[in-house]
Amino acid sequence: MTVEKMILAVITTSPHKVAGGVTFVCENNEEMQRIAANLEAILDGIAHALSDDLLIIVKH
Amino acid sequence: MNEYTYPILFGVTIGVLTRLYLLKTDYRQYPTYLHGKIIHIALGFIAAGLGTIAVPAIMEKEFAAITFLALAASQFRDVRNMERNTLNELDQYELVPRGKTYIEGIAIVFEGRNYLVIFASFLSTFAYLVWNIWLGIVAAAIAFIVARKLMSGSRLGDIVEVEYVKPHFKGAGLYVDNIYIMNIGLEARREEILRYGMGFILKPKNFNARSTIANLGQRQAILHDISTALGVYRDSGTPALVPLAKRDLDDGRVGIFILPQEKDVEKAKAIIRNVPTLENAIRMPTKSETNQTGRVLR
Numbered sequence: 266m267t268v269e270k271m272i273l274a275v276i277t278t279s280p281h282k283v284a285g286g287v288t289f290v291c292e293n294n295e296e297m298q299r300i301a302a303n304l305e306a307i308l309d310g311i312a313h314a315l316s317d318d319l320l321i322i323v324k325h
Numbered sequence: 326m327n328e329y330t331y332p333i334l335f336g337v338t339i340g341v342l343t344r345l346y347l348l349k350t351d352y353r354q355y356p357t358y359l360h361g362k363i364i365h366i367a368l369g370f371i372a373a374g375l376g377t378i379a380v381p382a383i384m385e386k387e388f389a390a391i392t393f394l395a396l397a398a399s400q401f402r403d404v405r406n407m408e409r410n411t412l413n414e415l416d417q418y419e420l421v422p423r424g425k426t427y428i429e430g431i432a433i434v435f436e437g438r439n440y441l442v443i444f445a446s447f448l449s450t451f452a453y454l455v456w457n458i459w460l461g462i463v464a465a466a467i468a469f470i471v472a473r474k475l476m477s478g479s480r481l482g483d484i485v486e487v488e489y490v491k492p493h494f495k496g497a498g499l500y501v502d503n504i505y506i507m508n509i510g511l512e513a514r515r516e517e518i519l520r521y522g523m524g525f526i527l528k529p530k531n532f533n534a535r536s537t538i539a540n541l542g543q544r545q546a547i548l549h550d551i552s553t554a555l556g557v558y559r560d561s562g563t564p565a566l567v568p569l570a571k572r573d574l575d576d577g578r579v580g581i582f583i584l585p586q587e588k589d590v591e592k593a594k595a596i597i598r599n600v601p602t603l604e605n606a607i608r609m610p611t612k613s614e615t616n617q618t619g620r621v622l623r
Contacts, residue, residue: 302511311565312510314497320510325564 273308274322276301282319294318329381335458336380336450339465340373341366343445343472347438365435368404372397372439376446380454394443401439408432420559421552421568426542430603434476441472481547482598484534485527485579489590492524492582502526504573504580514565521558523588525581525597532622535577536608543606544570547581550600555593556586 275283276297280290289304291297294317301312301320310322348365375397382390409432416422423431445468453461481487490502494515499506501524509515527547529535537543548568559566568583585593611622 298512302513305511305565306562309562309564311507312514313508314510 269324271324272321273310273324274304276304276320278318332450332453333377333381335453335461336377336446337373339449340376340442340446341370343469344369344438344442346469347441347472347476368439369442372401372442373446376443377450379447380450384454397443401436404439405432405436408435420557421549422545423549424542424545426540426603426605427546427549429605433604438476441475444468445472478604479602480598481600481602484602485529485538487594487597488526488528489594490524490526492518492522499582501580501582504571504578506569506571506580506582509565521584523583523585523593525593527579527581529577533609533611536610537602537606538579539572539577540606543603544579546603547597547600548583551583551585551593551596554596558584558586
């Protein structure tokens with residue numbers, strides 16, 4: 266199955282902003298960036314920033 | 326040996342020479358391979374033979390022989406299919422794909438070139454048989470010039486002005502001039518993109534050009550050509566590092582974002598100007614009857 270245009274993961278430092286999805290809650294921005302970079306490589310997706318404390322990994 | 330031997334040899338030679346002349350290996354890197362070339366030269370030889378034989382056949386009142394030309398047409402349509410299939414298969418493994426519009430354009434060209442070979446052979450053999458070898462050579466030269474004229478389409482530089490703009494970020498949004506390209510979430514990626522990325526603005530010279538460069542296939546062709554010529558800073562599994570072309574909806578300008586390995590503004594500009602305008606992408610809205618009258622489109 267090929268996945269197109271789908272949010273694969275959510276990485277955030279403000280968990281109260283997210284409901285549902287595969288969410289990774291991080292302590293600080295540095296950790297968020299590191300986890301997002303790893304997930305980007307693993308999932309073959311692109312990390313997009315919705316706000317300063319919320320990143321999503323999307324498969325295009 | 327009979328009276329037709331030399332004219333036929335002459336016609337076939339001219340045909341094959343025309344095919345060789347049209348078979349240039351250029352920066353688009355196709356056909357680069359010896360075997361690919363041999364296929365095209367062999368087909369060119371067959372085309373030359375068909376074009377040549379048609380003339381003595383008519384002179385000997387063997388009109389049934391002409392029907393072989395119909396057979397040739399279906400043969401060369403297969404050439405187009407072959408090109409399309411091969412390039413489509415290979416395109417999946419390109420870091421920056423050609424795109425279907427470009428592939429279709431290349432396939433059409435390969436079919437068309439065989440017909441030009443038939444035309445060149447026919448014309449030169451005809452002139453040889455009716456008059457003499459010298460006029461045959463003149464006819465061949467004319468056929469060469471016609472083939473060259475028909476096979477050189479227009480270039481992007483004819484319809485747009487190219488301008489270099491350094492890409493920049495507004496928050497997570499990547500912009501070329503005022504054209505939004507994409508959202509990049511990772512700070513490390515943003516730094517990479519600023520270091521390696523280049524931006525260009527294509528400003529259409531008229532209303533027709535505006536629709537032509539809006540075509541997604543045409544835009545992909547630009548990205549492919551520039552990535553082939555200057556290299557590309559990406560690998561599989563890094564979808565964030567992808568060259569993109571986006572459009573300004575207000576005035577039809579197109580923003581090109583690329584990640585070349587060789588960061589040379591002047592070369593990049595020259596390559597963009599040299600990208601062929603794809604036959605299938607060309608639009609002529611000003612030729613529409615409704616647009617012939619009233620306010621002039623710009």
